[in-house]
Amino acid sequence: MSEIPRSYLDLFEKKTFAHVATLMPNGMPHVTPVWIDYDADTERVLVNTAKGRQKHVNVQKDPRIGVSITDDEDPYRALSLYGEVDAMTDENAAEHIDSLEQRYRGHEEYLGDRTNRIILKIKPHEVLTKESHRK
Numbered sequence: 243m244s245e246i247p248r249s250y251l252d253l254f255e256k257k258t259f260a261h262v263a264t265l266m267p268n269g270m271p272h273v274t275p276v277w278i279d280y281d282a283d284t285e286r287v288l289v290n291t292a293k294g295r296q297k298h299v300n301v302q303k304d305p306r307i308g309v310s311i312t313d314d315e316d317p318y319r320a321l322s323l324y325g326e327v328d329a330m331t332d333e334n335a336a337e338h339i340d341s342l343e344q345r346y347r348g349h350e351e352y353l354g355d356r357t358n359r360i361i362l363k364i365k366p367h368e369v370l371t372k373e374s375h376r377k
Contacts, residue, residue: 244366245285250321253311254280254287257346262289263308264300272296277342278311287323287364290339293332298360301327307364318374325366335359 260278263271274297279288287309291298301307305326313319336356343352 244325244369246280246287246321246323246366246369247371250371251280251282253313253321254278255345256314258311258314260289260309260311262297263310264297265304265306266296266300267303272300277346278309279338279342281363284363285365286329287325287366288338289362289364290335290342290359291362292355293358293360298330298362301330301362307362309364313374316374318372320372322370323364323366324368325364327362328365329363330360331363332360335361 258278259275261273262276263273266272276289276291279290280286281288289297305328306324307327308322308324310322311320336352336359338361339352339356339359340350343349347353
């Protein structure tokens with residue numbers, strides 16, 4: 243399955259953290275926690291990062307990426323995906339990080355450097371879900 247099921251889109255609307263795995267030049271994984279977003283119009287997962295950070299450097303050389311999200315309200319409900327960064331843009335990246343700042347921390351504007359941001363657009367190739375049995 244390469245589409246994110248509608249029943250899991252709420253993970254992109256809450257304060258859910260994701261872990262993103264990229265590949266270092268030597269082949270070792272680089273895993274970092276990130277704020278996460280989803281563009282339903284393009285069906286892309288969005289990660290906003292600072293230009294020059296290791297994940298940005300890594301996907302410029304090898305666009306393959308893995309993302310894992312666990313529902314913070316139910317840790318037995320999770321979504322993982324494998325795909326590739328098929329686009330990167332700095333257009334509206336400052337505004338995007340502001341919207342993430344508002345969702346995750348409740349501040350109007352990102353408290354860090356807003357001027358050096360880039361959005362990684364991830365096209366899922368495989369999506370795996372795990373539904374909770376705790377209900």
